[in-house]
Amino acid sequence: MALWGGRFSENALNAVQVFTESISFDKRLYKHDICGSKAHAAMLGAAGIIPKKSASAICKELDKILKRIEKGDFTFTAELEDIHMHIETELIKALGDEGARVHTARSRNDQIALDIRLYLRDEIDIIAAKIRELQKALVTQANKNDKVILPGFTHLQHAQPVLFAHHFLAYVEMLERDLGRLADARKRINVMPLGSGAIAGTTLPIDREFVRKKLDFPAMTQNSMDAVADRDFACELLSALSIFAMHISRLSEDLILWMSQEFSFMTFGDAFCTGSSLMPQKKNPDLAELSRGKTGRVYGDLVAMLTICKGLPLTYNRDLQEDKEPLFDAIDTVEGILSVYPDMILSMKLNTERMLAAASEPGLMATDLAEALVRKGVPFRHAHHKVGALVRYAQDKGKPLDKVTLAEMKKVFPEADADMKKLFSAVHAVAGREVPGGTGFNEVRGQLDKWTDIFGIK
Numbered sequence: 527m528a529l530w531g532g533r534f535s536e537n538a539l540n541a542v543q544v545f546t547e548s549i550s551f552d553k554r555l556y557k558h559d560i561c562g563s564k565a566h567a568a569m570l571g572a573a574g575i576i577p578k579k580s581a582s583a584i585c586k587e588l589d590k591i592l593k594r595i596e597k598g599d600f601t602f603t604a605e606l607e608d609i610h611m612h613i614e615t616e617l618i619k620a621l622g623d624e625g626a627r628v629h630t631a632r633s634r635n636d637q638i639a640l641d642i643r644l645y646l647r648d649e650i651d652i653i654a655a656k657i658r659e660l661q662k663a664l665v666t667q668a669n670k671n672d673k674v675i676l677p678g679f680t681h682l683q684h685a686q687p688v689l690f691a692h693h694f695l696a697y698v699e700m701l702e703r704d705l706g707r708l709a710d711a712r713k714r715i716n717v718m719p720l721g722s723g724a725i726a727g728t729t730l731p732i733d734r735e736f737v738r739k740k741l742d743f744p745a746m747t748q749n750s751m752d753a754v755a756d757r758d759f760a761c762e763l764l765s766a767l768s769i770f771a772m773h774i775s776r777l778s779e780d781l782i783l784w785m786s787q788e789f790s791f792m793t794f795g796d797a798f799c800t801g802s803s804l805m806p807q808k809k810n811p812d813l814a815e816l817s818r819g820k821t822g823r824v825y826g827d828l829v830a831m832l833t834i835c836k837g838l839p840l841t842y843n844r845d846l847q848e849d850k851e852p853l854f855d856a857i858d859t860v861e862g863i864l865s866v867y868p869d870m871i872l873s874m875k876l877n878t879e880r881m882l883a884a885a886s887e888p889g890l891m892a893t894d895l896a897e898a899l900v901r902k903g904v905p906f907r908h909a910h911h912k913v914g915a916l917v918r919y920a921q922d923k924g925k926p927l928d929k930v931t932l933a934e935m936k937k938v939f940p941e942a943d944a945d946m947k948k949l950f951s952a953v954h955a956v957a958g959r960e961v962p963g964g965t966g967f968n969e970v971r972g973q974l975d976k977w978t979d980i981f982g983i984k
């Protein structure tokens with residue numbers, strides 16, 4: 527008979543147990559469930575709701591159960607539904623009536639709300655540390671290649687020369703915002719819900735403040751109905767993880783393109799690529815591709831969570847049990863990506879000549895020419911038009927822009943001078959962009975130094 531079986535005359539059918547169980551996936555919450563139960567039992571003892579000696583017997587037994595689960599000496603079964611029932615059943619088996627006191631003034635509704643919050647708090651810290659590692663890897667590669675120039679793209683068309691370090695630091699900025707979003711989600715996760723009972727609180731004189739302090743929460747929930755029904759924090763975390771995954775996917779896409787034969791800007795170390803079962807010559811960027819692909823799973827997890835919550839009347843509904851698999855899947859997926867990504871970045875070998883050659887195509891310096899005309903007093907829109915006409919002229923003549931003679935240039939715009947012929951250099955183009963946030967060598971060096979300093983590397 528289940529722990530909740532008092533009012534039932536028949537046992538659940540096996541298929542029903544299999545359908546309703548969550549132990550197959552919520553067993554990973556065992557540590558947090560035990561930690562929450564210990565704090566709860568200690569509070570019940572301190573508040574005189576159960577005998578002090580029962581409270582300490584419960585805490586001791588919970589420690590033993592924890593060790594047994596960790597050793598693999600614990601049987602999980604669909605019959606006992608979820609992690610809460612497993613641990614409580616074991617406690618009662620060991621302690622009899624004393625164990626039967628642990629669930630006083632508590633419901634699984636506030637218990638699970640507590641467990642997930644405790645669990646997510648820890649996972650966020652793990653993920654945040656791994657994102658830092660990735661940022662460090664990006665900065666390390668950028669430092670190693672701090673003078674390397676490649677074409678910057680818009681519309682996947684050559685736009686202007688940029689520093690490789692500038693490109694990588696763009697991702698460092700994105701990841702920094704991801705960390706901010708995770709920290710923000712953590713604040714709202716870090717609120718103690720226990721004491722809400724099933725929905726309305728309890729008639730027993732519990733001390734929620736005691737539990738809050740014991741479990742190191744800076745705040746506790748203020749409305750018991752909200753506390754058992756709320757999964758905003760899960761939606762919020764999944765949103766933050768989705769945006770992070772989107773950034774990973776974009777970076778992956780850049781790297782996959784760069785490694786293609788058409789770009790040939792770089793390659794990963796062999797350990798981070800795989801071959802083809804048929805084509806002997808192949809070296810494929812599978813880790814980057816899988817990371818891009820797995821982003822789809824994380825989005826799916828977010829949409830699942832939002833959809834689960836959307837039609838739910840207050841307060842707890844069993845639908846909420848479905849929160850766990852998307853959360854766990856997103857966390858596992860993101861942690862999986864982060865377990866390989868930093869080293870994959872560090873393994874990159876750049877083909878710097880190829881990058882510079884691509885960035886040196888004179889068309890990429892057309893903007894610089896227009897800006898030189900601006901310096902001569904030509905309004906920018908007119909300058910843009912004149913340089914556009916020169917680009918068309920060069921195309922018609924079948925020669926690159928830098929091969930147009932000064933005399934030819936003067937025919938299109940009389941303001942042309944010999945210095946304008948010197949603009950067709952990628953190094954010159956980068957060096958000229960010393961605006962805050964621009965790709966100029968000094969600007970980027972300043973940014974690199976800032977991040978190197980923040981991360982304490984080099």
Ligand code: ARG
Nearest residue numbers: 548608634635638844846847
């Ligand atoms: N396994 C359940 C969950 O994950 C625990 C809460 C069950 N509460 C209930 N009243 N059936 O949501």
